[in-house]
Amino acid sequence: MKIAIVNLLQRDTKKQMGVTLSPVWEGFQNAFNKIASSRSDVKVKLIFPEKSEFAVHYPYIEFLNNRWFVEAAVKAEEEGYDAVIPGAATDTGLHLLREVLKVPVVGISESSFLVASLLGDRFAGITVFERLIPPKERNLRFLGMDARAIQRKPIRSCNLDLNDIAHLFDKNHLQSVIIPKFEAVAKGCVEDGADVIVALDAWLGPAFTFYKYAKLPGTEIPVLDPVAAAIGMAEVMVDLKTNFGVNVSRALAYQGADQETLGKARQIYKA
16 A cells, blocks of 8 residues: 655755755655554655645645645556645645545545544644644634534644754754643643644654654643544545445545546646
8 A cells, every 4th residue: 555645845945945854854754654664565655746835824825836736646646656645734735636536635634633533522733833723723613623622722833933843853852842842832722621632733743753752741641643643544545445445425525527627627727
């Protein structure tokens, strides 16, 4: 089973962001390998779009970015991947991909909310940038999962900076700087009734998984990596399709265009 995770950003970020994130991409892949290691038949690979923009929290930029997200995922399907995960916890491009691809497409926020609801009574999500709170709260409401989250500020931010992001897989920096920021916010979530904390970001979760940070210290409250949840959900969806013939419904929301119509549209827009 081959699962593709489409990264939010292109591989080379130096020109666009002023910082090289190659160590983070390497850390992501190592974390994915660790997550998939429990099943010898599962391989998870980070793939990159041809073009991308960091600021997908702006709806218009997300609209522009989605084309390249979709094209990278279409290519992954053509290359034989069995499932695709859009690699942003805003679930950008998720519903476009679910319509156009034949393989299962699984969202990071979507999966984490569903899994968190199995782990406890009330969950809260902590993202890395405050500007990502509105789109993630919209996802929460769209999925009808707001009833399972804490009622006051169900999505919060630990406000990392670009230096923190660049050093996610630096163990010392993670433990001395990033985790204390995260736990300060998590404490407030727990006080407001959360018994599960979702590290609600494609950046943060894999670093936590890699360094085995899965519980708030001194508590029995789990910290959920949403990417691990999405990989697990993708495995389930592929197994359902392969072993039982159960796949995405094509009756209404995800019926999709026929191949002729799709081909004509792609020709018009040179996709």
